[in-house]
Amino acid sequence: MKYDFDHAPDRKGTASYKWDQSEKLFGHEDVLPLWVADMDFAPPKEVVDEIVRRAQLGVYGYTFRTPEYAEAVSGWLKRRHGWEIQHDWISQSSPGVVTALSMSIYTFTEPGDKVILQAPVYYPFYDVIKMHGREVVENTLVLREGRYEVDFDLLEQQAADGAKLLLLCSPHNPGGRVWTREELTRIGDICVRHGVLVVADEIHHDLVLRGHKHTPFASIKEEFAQISLTCIATSKTFNLAGLQSACVIIPNAELRRRYNQALKTFSVHMESYFGLTAIVSAYTYGDEWLEQLLDYLEGNLDYMTQFLAEKLPEIKVIRPEATYLVWMDCSAISKDPADLKKLMYDEARVAFNEGSVYGKPGAGYLRVNIACPRSILIEALERFTRAVRSRR
Known part of the structure; x- marks a missing residue:
């Protein structure tokens, strides 16, 4: 079976911790969330089918x-x-x-x-x-x-x-x-x-x-x-x-x-x-689904790495060997956690994780969740790039 990771379910209005709290957490409803380690992809169909069967038991x-x-x-x-x-x-x-x-x-x-x-x-x-x-x-x-x-x-x-x-x-x-x-x-x-x-x-x-x-x-x-x-x-x-x-x-x-x-x-x-x-x-x-997921994540990672190298070379990407989370050094833009939040939420309208919450060595870094359709990743990177360039 070929799984489609380019299209994901619309999770808005589903009490999604990731998608339904943008205004509360970041001050704007239109902030694009690539923060909490929660993928936008549906689980394998076999898992969904088994859960549905379990639900239909009714007790x-x-x-x-x-x-x-x-x-x-x-x-x-x-x-x-x-x-x-x-x-x-x-x-x-x-x-x-x-x-x-x-x-x-x-x-x-x-x-x-x-x-x-x-x-x-x-x-x-x-x-x-x-x-x-x-x-x-x-x-x-x-x-x-x-x-x-x-x-x-x-x-x-x-x-x-x-x-x-x-x-x-x-x-x-x-x-x-x-x-x-x-x-x-x-x-x-x-x-x-x-x-x-x-x-x-x-x-x-x-x-x-x-x-x-x-x-x-x-x-x-x-x-x-x-x-x-x-x-x-x-x-x-x-x-x-x-x-x-x-x-x-x-x-x-x-x-x-x-x-x-x-x-x-x-x-x-x-x-x-x-x-x-x-x-x-x-x-x-889940083996087959996971293998296809890893291929898709690798593609997202390659795209992001090349995009930033071309558009924002001052950002240093720490290329992950595992996870769908990309740690990037933005200290050339700002080392101030509050300023990076302003850049993300108010100017770019994107939500990555601000790095200082991971300890003092994380100040000046952002963590990006790339477990999303590539179209969402592209939109987030373009928003962030426009915001950074507008400061120059």
């Missing part, structure tokens, strides 16, 4: 996880990422990956404990640390020749200084890095050496662009499996975030017991009625 009661769920998850991980997991490693349900990060902080650290993140990074990482009363420790990434790298010497110092947990974003958002097996091994060896728990947010693991390969952190060594939790979901891969269902894989039985107990403590352990169906169908039938 939406409490739901338990079926054996097909574990088979679908484990089959996908083996097929797509070469990771063989045992079914009992899968924790009880979680409404989302950020919920899983928050529950991990709550469960495995104490108030005042140090938690490492690698900035610039997805801003909820900061939230789940600070809102639990833990201390943020920034292992700031180093940008070399348009590519982020880990500062391993600094990470070693921070781990030795008593950090209890590392939030690992792999692949990285917003930097787009696919950490190599060697890089992940160095991270893991440091954490094993100093007793640091690794919570790996691998939600973008399926969205790896051509020429790169994602390595699940826990798959590298048994030692790493025993000190880690791996968080995945169909939400980014198949645009199913509204169904509120994620998967946390915990090989260590004691860590898994404690994590499941925390889920029950806050009563967020029940399965989503539609989420169960979505995960099983997506992981069973």
Whole structure:
């Protein structure tokens, strides 16, 4: 089947977090949204059909996880990422990956404990640390020749200084890095050496662009499996975030017991009625759709890179190795977050993500969601270009 990514459903008036809040969030109703990590594409037809069949049953009661769920998850991980997991490693349900990060902080650290993140990074990482009363420790990434790298010497110092947990974003958002097996091994060896728990947010693991390969952190060594939790979901891969269902894989039985107990403590352990169906169908039938999506995203990325090189060469694009999020250095235009917002919302009438929310290293950057029909991407880039040029 050939999927059509050039045409997307009209989501206006559907209570869409992305499309129906432009005036509220950005001050103008006609702002074009390319910000939150929410694709404009419909999921695979097979997934939609299964959800419709589920809806037609007409009673939406409490739901338990079926054996097909574990088979679908484990089959996908083996097929797509070469990771063989045992079914009992899968924790009880979680409404989302950020919920899983928050529950991990709550469960495995104490108030005042140090938690490492690698900035610039997805801003909820900061939230789940600070809102639990833990201390943020920034292992700031180093940008070399348009590519982020880990500062391993600094990470070693921070781990030795008593950090209890590392939030690992792999692949990285917003930097787009696919950490190599060697890089992940160095991270893991440091954490094993100093007793640091690794919570790996691998939600973008399926969205790896051509020429790169994602390595699940826990798959590298048994030692790493025993000190880690791996968080995945169909939400980014198949645009199913509204169904509120994620998967946390915990090989260590004691860590898994404690994590499941925390889920029950806050009563967020029940399965989503539609989420169960979505995960099983997506992981069973979604391969062909995903391959075509990746080709389309690569095309969008190529178009954007060439467009900016020709029209706005002062902008430096950090070409992602994964995700559908493009991180671009706009510091030659402005380093002031408020000014970049004014440029986007008031002058260009586009909404990208302003970079300082991803940590201090993100000031002067913008993050662009390219998971949209190319016509929308073209319109957004042209609007932004006109606004920048009007300032000259």
